[in-house]
């Protein structure tokens with residue numbers, strides 16, 4: 663993907679967020695739904711809200727698309743989203759095959775767990791300037807629920823940070839690069855070999871920031887779990903098999919709990935030789 667192509671994707675996102683509020687509200691998410699335009703969906707009284715506006719859209723499976731929520735303005739929004747999704751999805755599939763091979767697995771070991779109804783969603787985020795970056799996050803510390811997330815960051819404004827050895831480290835903005843992040847479901851499928859890092863987005867007093875994130879995960883009804891051959895005597899099973907992990911992750915995130923703790927395999931400490 664060329665620099666000018668990535669710039670085009672950033673451009674349609676910017677054009678959407680620059681629309682008047684009434685125009686954006688046409689694509690507002692329903693109160694109990696994450697899809698569409700708006701702020702955080704409320705699921706808990708303990709929730710601390712993020713300083714951001716988002717437009718979340720499901721792209722695959724095609725029959726799950728809610729086209730009434732896809733902006734008509736800018737006019738090329740849908741076409742660009744569709745095209746970018748095709749490119750990102752095939753890149754993800756390629757990476758997932760490479761990652762399986764790097765562990766000496768059949769190359770489809772991870773992809774096979776996605777099932778027929780695998781989900782692929784786009785999240786356009788807009789983080790306005792904030793007068794108290796010391797108090798407010800653009801996005802609270804979290805791990806992604808997905809298997810893999812690809813982030814097209816703002817061309818100039820940093821904000822994404824990842825926790826490395828207990829320190830928050832800035833992910834640099836590189837205009838012609840995209841960030842590939844692994845999510846919790848990859849940590850589960852790889853039995854803890856591939857890690858899902860904790861990350862957050864900080865706010866900024868002077869500059870607003872935008873990003874486009876694309877994520878992939880198995881269909882909600884599909885059971886996922888550690889690939890059999892990655893469970894060994896020296897590496898016992900770390901996680902249970904689960905369905906609809908996305909919902910577990912979202913609720914835990916909003917309550918400040920660690921979602922992967924919920925799916926730990928209880929017998930883990932009872933392996934003895």
Ligand SMILES: O=C(O)CCC(=O)C(=O)O
Pocket residue numbers: 785787801806811813815822861863872873874875
């Ligand atoms: O805005 C970003 O750079 C990252 C967004 C993110 O972490 C997410 O959508 O899960």
Ligand SMILES: [Fe+2]
Pocket residue numbers: 804805806811861
């Ligand atoms: Fe994230």
